[in-house]
Amino acid sequence: MTKYEEFLIEKGLFITAILSIIVILLIIGFIFKEGLPAMESYGFLNFIFGMDWSPSDGQYGVFTMIIGSIGITLLSLLFAVPLSLLCAIFLAEIAPKTMKRILKPVIETLAGIPSVVYGFFGLIILVPFMRVQFGGTGFSMLTASLILTVMILPTIISISEDALKSVPHEYKEASLALGATHWQTIKNVLFPAAIPGIITAIILGMGRAVGETLAVIMVAGNVTQIPNSIFDPVRALTSNIALEMGYATGLHYNALFATGIILFIMIIILLVIANYFHYKKKVVIGGGYL
Amino acid sequence: MNRIISPKMAQTIMKGVLWASGIITVLILIVIIGYILIKGLPVVSLNFLFSDPIDSGRAGGIFPMIISSLYVTLIAIVVATPLGVGAAVYLSEYAGENTIVKLIRFGAETLASIPSIVFGLFGLAFFVIYLGFGWSVLSGGLILALMVLPTILQVSEVSLEAVPKSYREGSLAIGATKWQTIYRVVLPAGIPGITTGVILGLARAISEAAAILFAVGASLSIPISIFDPARPLSLHLYILATEGISLDNAYGTAAVLVILVLIITVVTNTLVERYSRKMMGR
Amino acid sequence: MDYRIEVEDLNVYFNEAQILKDVSLKIHKNTVTSLIGPSGCGKSTFIRTLNRMNDLIDGFKHDGTVLLDRKDIYDPKVDVVDLRKKIGMVFQKPNPFPKSIFDNVAYGLRVHGINENNAIKEKVEESLKAAALWDEVKDKLDMSAMGLSGGQQQRLCIARTIAVNPEVILMDEPASALDPISTTKIEDLVHKLKNDYTIIIVTHNMQQATRVSKYTAFFLNGEIVESGLTERLFVDPQDKRTEDYITGRFG
Known part of the structure; x- marks a missing residue:
């Protein structure tokens, strides 16, 4: 081993390390290169706030899909946040050993099930169920958010649980020694102290919901409209790309990349917010990781 | 001191609610997996x-899809593992805490957070069209390599950092x-992680x-060369289900995917358990 | 006799390991009792048995009796939460909550159902005064407790404990993480508090034991070797091992 070889190895490793950055720059480069022409020729504001998406007439407004994506995501958070936070508290504080041994792999498996399988389950079980219960086609914003709820549960549960468990044990002892009940201790001390981690968990769950494609396509109905109720079908940004890329040409093709730009920007905003909370997420080995 | 619910009452109620949330989570999984397996397992036979699938998957089997899945996954892992581990070694062994490391x-x-469909767009523009790999196992495998790179990098970095300093010294x-130290001492110790x-x-x-929706094509035949188009299992399930081709074969394919996930979960858990036991010196 | 706590033949195990062996000790009302002994002798385990903090630890088992005011605290009918209201605890490392100074002291009051703002304010002031901290913090009650010095944090923890009116205060080496000046302040405080509370203080500092306590018990390897009036124990130890310890021949 010469000094020269050592030097080469270090430089080689450095290149593998900066590869993540290179890949991101490449992704940004190519998405923008293909997407910007559509925004330029159709008009940036028209593209974002246009209500009409009909490529055959040259209309490329994605506003209904932005609303669709946001609507599905917020609705799924509404269901997923309470359930996953309760479940995280249960895991971190209440669950006896045997229950933990059951619940942990359950959460890992939930995280590992392919999104197509979730979509398929939604299509076969949830859509007919919603059709019978609430009328309409069964394909709706609500149906999509219920499927997404299950998909983001593991993300929020595992990161929140980790945040709760990293609250110093001394806080818990101090509260119990004052004669607080276990629940008072959880509610007034542990939970507030874990807030930064819990917000990170919710934001990462949100990211997963915004980015999910196929499971949403299979149950959301994919109509480009502003929904009047949660029982109306909607189309998400991700679905728009997956549905039409197969046959898009010309400006249509560019407009789909431009849809990708919007999606990319939404994810970056979420990441920046998550970083603002400085919560150092532990890499959870064995599932539950975004 | 006039409360509607006493602290002890609240404690009892909340304990019930917390137990319920845990049980609901378990039930959700049981319902989903149970349903898929009950409907799908009868379809899954050696045959x-x-x-091969017959009539675009209306009948027949999924052999080419299994091969396609293995093929793209193999390419992804073969490409991503050295890159991810290399980056992890650099971050944990060479880099200090500076701007470039934070940036990495x-x-x-x-x-890790970029939506998969955006990877799809990029793969289409870069691998399929720009580099001219076309609809192929190679294009699909390379996209997947980029997607799994952060997973391998982050988990490897954590396990390398867990290797005791005294080994290096x-x-x-x-x-x-x-x-030599990294290659002969640190890496072997980090292997389980x-x-x-x-x-x-x-x-x-x-x-x-x-x-990989716009990268591998949708071929029903077995891919041989890395430039052949293919149709991995998950993509096959998507096509079967959304185009209403065959419900039975969709159930079967879904069951195969679920079983794969279950196997992987069991294997990782066993590995992690054995690993942490070893690290705790028992 | 005026005993507040009576411990008899207490054995404590964590999983297979026996930590305390046949410990018997009676604690007088409104006095300070010191528990001394080398590290790992079981004195911390002992006081954590008195407010059942050890219940939190997996594998904790015990036999023998622990009576508070003649009542068994390990009786299945006893509510742990009520018990801990009566027996406060100050920990080795100051552990204020990441909340404001005011909220730290008010925490126990709120938890016990006091919601009336004026009552809380009064009690917070009273407790901070009793803990000799009021003058230093009265202008910054909204400040985070994490911004206080270690000694101030520990006095805050004492204020937090006395705010809920306990009968007994357990102190687990409360000054071991503090500088000499802060230590003096804590010791003065203990002196003042003994009129109203029964105090049990764990310390590995023998001078501290002689300064603050009326009674002392010497722990070694999970047993009480000797206990009695502090003065007597230090001047005229009955057991050879006590003598060795207080003269610094081991530990």
């Missing part, structure tokens, strides 16, 4: 696994160079469909 970490985090003290990262990456690659 289903090892024969943020990069990996961002890469012991090796350096007998005159080994830095790279790295393996876990690779298996997690594998799981992600097998499950993914949206990212």
